[in-house]
Amino acid sequence: MPEPDDPPLLEAITxxxxxxxxxxxxxxxxDVINAIRRARQAETTPIAREQLDRILxxxxxxxxxxxxxxxxxxxxxxxxxxxxxxxxxxxxxxxxADGVRRATGAVPLRPNxxxxxxxxxxxxxxxxxxxxxxxxxxxxxxxxxxxxGAGAENxxxxxxxxxxxxxxxxxxxxxxxxxAGSRPCPPVVLGVGIGxxxxxxxxxAKEALLLPIDTMNPFEEQxxxxxxxxGIGPMGLGGKVTALAVKVKKAHCHTATLPVAVxxxxxxxxxxxxRVEYRS
Amino acid sequence: MNLTTPLGDEVLRLSAGERITLSGTVYTARDRAHARMxxxxxxxxxQGAAIYHSGPIVCADRIVAAGPTTSSRLDRYTGFLxxxxxxxxxxxxxxxxxxxAALQGRGVYLACPGGCAPLAASHMALEGVLWExxxxxxxxxxxxxxxxxxxxxxxxxxxxxxxAVHAEAARRxxxxxxxxxxxxxxxxxxx
Numbered sequence: 296m297p298e299p300d301d302p303p304l305l306e307a308i309t310x311x312x313x314x315x316x317x318x319x320x321x322x323x324x325x326d327v328i329n330a331i332r333r334a335r336q337a338e339t340t341p342i343a344r345e346q347l348d349r350i351l352x353x354x355x356x357x358x359x360x361x362x363x364x365x366x367x368x369x370x371x372x373x374x375x376x377x378x379x380x381x382x383x384x385x386x387x388x389x390x391x392a393d394g395v396r397r398a399t400g401a402v403p404l405r406p407n408x409x410x411x412x413x414x415x416x417x418x419x420x421x422x423x424x425x426x427x428x429x430x431x432x433x434x435x436x437x438x439x440x441x442x443x444g445a446g447a448e449n450x451x452x453x454x455x456x457x458x459x460x461x462x463x464x465x466x467x468x469x470x471x472x473x474x475a476g477s478r479p480c481p482p483v484v485l486g487v488g489i490g491x492x493x494x495x496x497x498x499x500a501k502e503a504l505l506l507p508i509d510t511m512n513p514f515e516e517q518x519x520x521x522x523x524x525x526g527i528g529p530m531g532l533g534g535k536v537t538a539l540a541v542k543v544k545k546a547h548c549h550t551a552t553l554p555v556a557v558x559x560x561x562x563x564x565x566x567x568x569x570r571v572e573y574r575s
Numbered sequence: 576m577n578l579t580t581p582l583g584d585e586v587l588r589l590s591a592g593e594r595i596t597l598s599g600t601v602y603t604a605r606d607r608a609h610a611r612m613x614x615x616x617x618x619x620x621x622q623g624a625a626i627y628h629s630g631p632i633v634c635a636d637r638i639v640a641a642g643p644t645t646s647s648r649l650d651r652y653t654g655f656l657x658x659x660x661x662x663x664x665x666x667x668x669x670x671x672x673x674x675x676a677a678l679q680g681r682g683v684y685l686a687c688p689g690g691c692a693p694l695a696a697s698h699m700a701l702e703g704v705l706w707e708x709x710x711x712x713x714x715x716x717x718x719x720x721x722x723x724x725x726x727x728x729x730x731x732x733x734x735x736x737x738x739a740v741h742a743e744a745a746r747r748x749x750x751x752x753x754x755x756x757x758x759x760x761x762x763x764x765x766x
Binding site for chain 2: 342349357360364406418449469470526528532561
């Protein structure tokens with residue numbers, strides 16, 4: 296069992312965070328690439344096909360040249376699982392931030408993180424409350440990164456629906472995409488959080504983006520169908536595929552509430568997981 | 576058709592949906608650079624200029640990745656830029672009705688596929704930088720384009736691909752759910 300804040304453990308966490316960002320920024324997961332290829336097959340107009348052809352060409356170029364897929368290397372969101380023998384400490388949070396700083400030079404990441412009011416840039420993609428870290432217990436020490444681009448993040452939305460409005464969830468999700476329109480770089484992935492609390496629904500929506508998008512349950516299929524019937528299409532230029540997938544996560548909520556959050560994700564659904572081997 | 580900056584009246588003959596390539600010098604600008612232009616003036620010759628809505632990754636004087644950012648954030652500046660003689664705005668996602676109006680008879684909006692950053696960068700060479708104090712994402716980078724493929728999103732006659740798609744999407748939404756906003760009603764105090 297490692298001592299709390301054991302230096303080799305912290306270094307392993309920093310290194311793994313940097314490696315996860317290197318992977319996520321340059322190589323899209325197979326389920327996402329396959330979904331984009333399926334979208335290319337589904338589209339019938341030259342303009343929609345051309346957008347997806349360029350996206351697929353860009354995915355190959357980024358991987359082969361070892362450069363980021365998008366100049367917006369995103370805001371660093373990290374999901375950490377800790378096994379029972381690793382205590383959660385301030386030192387671990389610092390090690391994750393160090394991993395983001397290291398990745399800023401190594402990937403390279405664009406310096407994106409600023410004070411919300413002065414807009415002063417920290418230049419290293421960290422700052423108070425950044426990276427955003429979510430911790431849960433797990434069998435292994437694993438670091439999952441979800442570098443989230445701002446164009447799509449800006450179109451995300453939460454609604455405190457009435458408890459009787461479960462039949463309006465589909466309309467809320469479709470409306471969120473209607474408002475977003477061409478702006479979030481469609482075809483998008485929509486993470487939908489239903490239940491919990493005001494803040495909890497938003498967290499669920501983001502976690503839903505970690506789920507593989509090659510399968511959807513019937514409810515997710517229903518929501519995805521509703522979004523795709525809008526016809527916004529690749530890059531908002533019209534087409535059959537506006538959403539590659541809709542993924543839903545639920546939690547129980549107060550009897551008087553129905554929180555519904557939609558986290559909009561561009562086609563570059565970047566995520567990567569690295570397991571930290573720390574047991575000697 | 577290949578166009579080269581500085582641009583002139585040839586942009587007035589373009590139609591929404593047309594594919595072109597663009598060569599010559601362009602200038603990146605995002606939120607902070609646009610805001611500063613309004614108070615300090617445009618830091619380059621705007622006559623016939625093309626502005627690229629982008630915050631590239633630049634590493635050792637090389638453009639690594641430079642896809643477009645969301646253009647509609649910059650709607651409020653389109654009239655000011657057209658008044659100054661700018662002829663083309665390049666970005667993603669299209670622009671709002673005020674920009675479509677401001678472009679009429681003066682300039683065009685050119686759409687680049689969002690997120691395709693290394694692909695766009697493969698058509699670019701870095702020439703310089705202005706207002707570098709704004710930081711990598713917000714500085715005005717001076718870039719030489721070599722036949723960057725673009726689609727005319729908004730032409731100088733009110734033709735706009737994005738608003739046509741949006742109007743159809745809004746009609747389909749209203750057909751399915753009615754025109755009311757489904758969300759954001761305050762259900763009153765919970766017990």
